[in-house]
Amino acid sequence: MKDLVFDLISQEKIRQKEGLELIPSENYVSAEVLKAMGSILTNKYSEGYPSFEGIGDVDSEWSEKKITEEVLPNYRYYGGQKNVDRIERLAIDRACRLFHADHANVQPHSGAQANTAVYYAWCEPGDRILGMSLPAGGHLTHGAPVTLSAHIYDFVGYGVDSDGDIDYKDMEEKALETDPKIILVGYSAFMKIPDFKRVSEIRKKAEKKFGHEILLMADMAHVAGLIAGGVHPNPLDFGFDVMTTTTHKTLRGPRGGLILSKGNVASPLKKPARTLENIPILIDRAVFPGTQGGPLEHIIAAKAVAFGEALQPSFKKYAEQIVKNAKVLAEELKALGFVLQGGGTENHLILIDCMKSFGFDGKIYEKALDMVGLTLNANALPTDKGGAFRPSGVRLGTPAITTRGLKEAEMKILAGWMKEVADICKETETEEKLANSIDKFDKIAEKVKALALEFMVPGI
Numbered sequence: 001m002k003d004l005v006f007d008l009i010s011q012e013k014i015r016q017k018e019g020l021e022l023i024p025s026e027n028y029v030s031a032e033v034l035k036a037m038g039s040i041l042t043n044k045y046s047e048g049y050p051s052f053e054g055i056g057d058v059d060s061e062w063s064e065k066k067i068t069e070e071v072l073p074n075y076r077y078y079g080g081q082k083n084v085d086r087i088e089r090l091a092i093d094r095a096c097r098l099f100h101a102d103h104a105n106v107q108p109h110s111g112a113q114a115n116t117a118v119y120y121a122w123c124e125p126g127d128r129i130l131g132m133s134l135p136a137g138g139h140l141t142h143g144a145p146v147t148l149s150a151h152i153y154d155f156v157g158y159g160v161d162s163d164g165d166i167d168y169k170d171m172e173e174k175a176l177e178t179d180p181k182i183i184l185v186g187y188s189a190f191m192k193i194p195d196f197k198r199v200s201e202i203r204k205k206a207e208k209k210f211g212h213e214i215l216l217m218a219d220m221a222h223v224a225g226l227i228a229g230g231v232h233p234n235p236l237d238f239g240f241d242v243m244t245t246t247t248h249k250t251l252r253g254p255r256g257g258l259i260l261s262k263g264n265v266a267s268p269l270k271k272p273a274r275t276l277e278n279i280p281i282l283i284d285r286a287v288f289p290g291t292q293g294g295p296l297e298h299i300i301a302a303k304a305v306a307f308g309e310a311l312q313p314s315f316k317k318y319a320e321q322i323v324k325n326a327k328v329l330a331e332e333l334k335a336l337g338f339v340l341q342g343g344g345t346e347n348h349l350i351l352i353d354c355m356k357s358f359g360f361d362g363k364i365y366e367k368a369l370d371m372v373g374l375t376l377n378a379n380a381l382p383t384d385k386g387g388a389f390r391p392s393g394v395r396l397g398t399p400a401i402t403t404r405g406l407k408e409a410e411m412k413i414l415a416g417w418m419k420e421v422a423d424i425c426k427e428t429e430t431e432e433k434l435a436n437s438i439d440k441f442d443k444i445a446e447k448v449k450a451l452a453l454e455f456m457v458p459g460i
């Protein structure tokens, strides 16, 4: 008997094909990434790590068909690793090449796990971490009171200025006042390109004042694909020690996490001194056994495939198009009366102030857009006083629709439909009353579906 789950997956395929995905943290993976994720590698336990010796030659080793039956040395706790070791070495090697890192830990199950491991690698409970505050656009795992991160560490938040950029003055003052162990640049709703060099200088000043090393950490989950594609600066090129990311957003890999670092790479079995130089080893120990058990080798294999795709010249074109699309979409929306946080975008992400634009909140607009097959999410703005469930804005982005092949011309059409939906919402007082306008929504939904079906979803 066919499990009901497969019927639901079929339904989800239809939803993904017939709608347009505007959630800025979502994407469509390739058929090859899907194949690796759904492979028999899920059967294997591989706690520990492969050996890191000779990483950097893994792809050429492969292409020269030098892969033999020889079992490589490793730091694993189970037998039967000869294939898994090579797959994980490939993933590590490709990640390091993509992001100019000395080391990559490809095992974090998610971005939250990756961040947790970095904090654990470098800090003691109660240590101070300076990051972007949640209302300013920071992430939950950067010290939101409801999370484990806030329970263990003492987070101090810096904000954004009136242009929507990082308030570097605020960051510097807080770095020099609060003696942080980590200075963190990262976000999930921020449209500017950070000045990594300036942050690096702030770290140096704080180190001089407090007389100890401070870890410079970037959580680039949203823009990792833009960095890989060369259209966004790489924090590791500007003195940052560590970069965490998810692998499924702009990077277009499987759902998961990744930690890149600069420094010594050595056996994780021996505890090293806690110095910045040793951060790669400290991180390996903090991921396993520190905060995770067995790695998901089917996901690591899919990460390796995705990193291989991101190393191709076509990925650079993809990254360029994401940004072009976002800029055109932002300009079109502005021309139609939408007020955008920060006045526009420098990356893939747009934050609309619905309240200022049209007088309704983000939740009602999210729901109305869902009814026409345009998916995005309600999102708080830096100035929001409302709760997380009734924020004033919505957040959208172009990574997924760019994967499907939509370009500038389609961005203009999309903006027009978003305005039509906004006009309907303006006349609607409550979410419940949206249903009264179903005929109007259906007409737009038909147009969305017709356009969506012109563009393939990879892997479906």
Ligand code: DSN
Binding pocket: 025, 111, 139, 188
């Ligand atoms: N949920 C992710 C996002 O949408 O930005 C961050 O964790």
